[in-house]
Amino acid sequence: MIDRSNSVPLYLQVKQWMVEKMDSGEWQEGDMIQPERELAEDFGVNRLTVRQAISELAAEGRVVRTRGRGTFVSSPKIQQPLGQLTSFTEDMRRLGMVASSRVLKLEIREATAVERTMLALPPQGLVFELNRLRLADGIPMALENAVLCYELCEKLTEVSFVELQSLYVALKEKCGLELTRAHQTIETLVPPQHMAELLKSPEGAPVLKMTRKTFTRDGTPVEWVRSFYRGDRYRFESELLL
Known part of the structure; x- marks a missing residue:
């Protein structure tokens, strides 16, 4: 399995062997990988070599380390393109997955100072707040x-947002509002415990926080949304042109 005459570093050869196991289907989602010590013995390398291979796979989201339990094969990451204004429901449908939601909060209230600024609201302006857990094929x-x-x-x-999944469809069909552009930022953070529990994300796994302000064609701000995506399930991608 290891070719010491090969110019490819040993840890990359170990990593490639593990990737082939996953891509071939021999290792399925949720399967536990052998301990580092056993893999090191099988390959005839030291544990640091195996650890480096596993660390890269963990960084890429191919495996998940769970303290006290071991390392497990994870699901392939969802490739989320940047540059297109789409809803979660549309994204999941495009990937052949069924979107669903659990409404955590739904209320009409007075806007905060930050919300008045983001949405260009007058003093005592009101907002409609919708807080949802989004699922694909039943997975948070x-x-x-x-x-x-x-x-x-x-x-x-x-x-009824329990039945209707797409907020953007509701805005168009019920309110006559068509959102055409948005400004968004993406950053990583370690989620608080209550968020990690709702998302069922692995211990210590970061989330991708996306903050977006969405406008109609005439530049009217309609929506300010903060979304927290599981870092072990998502990868954002964009195409850059020179």
């Missing part, structure tokens, strides 16, 4: 906290 994928200008989307009160 993201937490979404969407705050919208209530004056523009009052008819959202007629929508």
Whole structure:
């Protein structure tokens, strides 16, 4: 399995062997990988070599380390393109997965100072807040906290978000609002315990926080949303042109 005459570093040869096991289907999602000590003995290398291979696979989301239990094969990451304004429901449908939601919070209230700034609201302006756990094929994928200008989307009160998954569809069909562009930022953070429990994310795994402000064609801000995606299940990608 290891070719010491090969110029490829030993840890990359170990990593490639493990990748082939996963890509061939011999190692399935949830399978536990042999301990580092056993793999090192099988390959005839030291444990640091195996550890480096596993660390790279963990960084790529191919495996998940669970303290006190071991290392397990994880699901392939969802490739989420940047540069297109789409809903979670559309994204999952494109990937052949069934989107669903659990509504955690739904209320109409007075906007905070930050929300008034983000949505260009007057003093005492109202917002419609929708906080949901988003799932794909029953697996928690993201937490979404969407705050919208209530004056523009009052008819959202007629929508059952348990049944209707896409907020953007509701905005178009019920409120006559078509969102055409957005400004967003993405950063990583270690989730607080309650968030990690809702997402069922591995211990210590980061989440990808996306903050987005969405506009209509005439530049009216409608939505300010903060989404927290499981870092072990998502990979954002974009195409850059020179």
